[in-house]
Amino acid sequence: MTHISITSVPVPAGLAGPDAVDFLAVAELLNAQQQEFWGNNDFYAPPQAQLAGRGSTPTRRRELLAARMGTEPDAAIIGVAQLNLPLTDNLHTGTVNVVVAPVARRQGVGTALFAAAAKLASAAGRRMLMAETDHLGGGPAGTGEDSSGTENAAAFIPHDAAAAFAAGLGFRLELVDRVSVLELEGYDAEAVLGQAARTAGPGYELEFWRGACPEELVDAYARLRQKMSTDAPLGGLELAEEAWDAERVREAEGKARGMDAEVLVTAVRHVATGELAGHTVLEVFRNNPAVAYQDDTLVLDAHRGNRLGMLLKAANLEKLRKAIPEACRVYTWNAEENRYMLAINEQLGFAAVGYSGEWQADLSAG
Numbered sequence: 457m458t459h460i461s462i463t464s465v466p467v468p469a470g471l472a473g474p475d476a477v478d479f480l481a482v483a484e485l486l487n488a489q490q491q492e493f494w495g496n497n498d499f500y501a502p503p504q505a506q507l508a509g510r511g512s513t514p515t516r517r518r519e520l521l522a523a524r525m526g527t528e529p530d531a532a533i534i535g536v537a538q539l540n541l542p543l544t545d546n547l548h549t550g551t552v553n554v555v556v557a558p559v560a561r562r563q564g565v566g567t568a569l570f571a572a573a574a575k576l577a578s579a580a581g582r583r584m585l586m587a588e589t590d591h592l593g594g595g596p597a598g599t600g601e602d603s604s605g606t607e608n609a610a611a612f613i614p615h616d617a618a619a620a621f622a623a624g625l626g627f628r629l630e631l632v633d634r635v636s637v638l639e640l641e642g643y644d645a646e647a648v649l650g651q652a653a654r655t656a657g658p659g660y661e662l663e664f665w666r667g668a669c670p671e672e673l674v675d676a677y678a679r680l681r682q683k684m685s686t687d688a689p690l691g692g693l694e695l696a697e698e699a700w701d702a703e704r705v706r707e708a709e710g711k712a713r714g715m716d717a718e719v720l721v722t723a724v725r726h727v728a729t730g731e732l733a734g735h736t737v738l739e740v741f742r743n744n745p746a747v748a749y750q751d752d753t754l755v756l757d758a759h760r761g762n763r764l765g766m767l768l769k770a771a772n773l774e775k776l777r778k779a780i781p782e783a784c785r786v787y788t789w790n791a792e793e794n795r796y797m798l799a800i801n802e803q804l805g806f807a808a809v810g811y812s813g814e815w816q817a818d819l820s821a822g
Contacts, residue, residue, distance in 0.1 A: 465520040508714030517541040534560035537569040589618040592810040627815035631691030636806035645774040652767040689791035722772040733759035736768040750788035
């Protein structure tokens, strides 16, 4: 069997020099995998965007590992592992993503990449690794079955190559996310927004920004982002609340700018107290403005029961239609056990197109 060599791929300062050759090969491989899986370019990320998104920051260490057949340094890259290690919270964890070119699959490349990533994570003091698998279609969506709990949720994940690979490495399925898409052609966001606003009543008012959060709101927004980190269902994932402050908000905004992304945020303020009671986020990358991605949606516990989740999402969709009229569809991910948010999305017109499995491996067990 040909020897598989694993080497680190530094993130270059730019894409023009010879030190960017390996990074460009990695970017091409990652894009090819997304196109292969989805059958479209909705998740294509230009190399410049990947460059902006892959660098380490004060809150996260990011590593790239490349696999080659043989030991020649100029041999073609046939696989990559992305390792992310939090630096300000959840210091017992890391996330890993392994991608192998079709011509090199079932030859031990993925296993070798994971082993190298796990070794790095262990050396950094991490005992838990998280990973994600994607699966198109399938699953008992819309059956009305109770999907809470890992055993019930597992019915949504087929035992395909991705799931078998994760399980074979010692990962356990801990959470299932439904992947849904909203087609915007002919969508009447104003009607949905009007109904939601009437339900919420006069006790709340909306705040909107595009790009950077206003300075007078950034501390309150950071608190919402911190709460969001553990508000969504986590299943059996061993994750603690993230540490967010104004500096981390600005770091995230800078990353988005570097990746050439438009970020649209709608927040809701409680009029009586002035408190930000919730927020929702949409992202659109300028290289493909037809596709938007739903990020956080959160309503604080004290303000639930007022249909603010629907109000926030409908308002931000209306802003999206006006700010970026080229947008044609929106992708969103929600835990299958999060019946409240799934119900909102279904009422808005989102339809399931697949599922993501959230897996966890205990490195200390091996």
